[in-house]
Amino acid sequence: MDLESLESTPDFDRSGLLSHILDQFKISRHGAHGPAHWARVRLHGLKLGRSRGGDVLVVELFAFLHDSQRLNEYSDRLHGSRAAEFAVSLNGRFFDLQTEQLDKLCYAMEHHSGGVVHTCATIQSCWDGDRLDLGRVGIKPHKDYLSVEAAKMIASATRMSKGLSSG
Ligand SMILES: [Fe+2]
Numbered sequence: 434m435d436l437e438s439l440e441s442t443p444d445f446d447r448s449g450l451l452s453h454i455l456d457q458f459k460i461s462r463h464g465a466h467g468p469a470h471w472a473r474v475r476l477h478g479l480k481l482g483r484s485r486g487g488d489v490l491v492v493e494l495f496a497f498l499h500d501s502q503r504l505n506e507y508s509d510r511l512h513g514s515r516a517a518e519f520a521v522s523l524n525g526r527f528f529d530l531q532t533e534q535l536d537k538l539c540y541a542m543e544h545h546s547g548g549v550v551h552t553c554a555t556i557q558s559c560w561d562g563d564r565l566d567l568g569r570v571g572i573k574p575h576k577d578y579l580s581v582e583a584a585k586m587i588a589s590a591t592r593m594s595k596g597l598s599s600g
């Protein structure tokens with residue numbers, strides 16, 4: 434997993450959290466919703482979150498947690514809601530979010546499959562990061578579902594999704 438730029442991200446028990454998530458992860462670690470996806474969501478989300486003044490701790494936790502409760506690779510409509518419940522159960526153990534931060538993280542996870550664009554830079558940076566990685570399942574991200582800043586990253590993110598670039 435690419436964990437570059439750790440020096441500029443908030444401090445929390447990152448390795449403990451990732452171990453805990455992986456221990457309970459019920460689908461393939463090598464599938465479309467596994468750690469390689471989380472890493473790309475994190476990379477895109479942090480870049481956008483920083484440039485737009487979002488809460489990068491919330492964005493990073495979204496990347497690691499948003500697909501952590503999937504039961505299958507396809508039509509698991511409630512995986513975001515379960516991820517929100519999971520995040521609440523972990524707060525104070527691997528990370529310490531204030532109520533407002535936890536609310537944003539939970540909202541972003543509960544609604545991440547909805548296709549809406551949000552005015553909150555933190556929430557939209559989470560969704561942008563996820564949607565910019567649609568190339569891994571053969572879908573080109575569409576600018577109508579991204580922030581203006583994220584729309585500029587479609588080509589590079591799609592190359593990365595397909596394994597054509599490490600950047
Ligand atoms: Fe998801």
Ligand SMILES: [Fe+2]
Nearest residue numbers: 470499500563
């Ligand atoms: Fe995802």
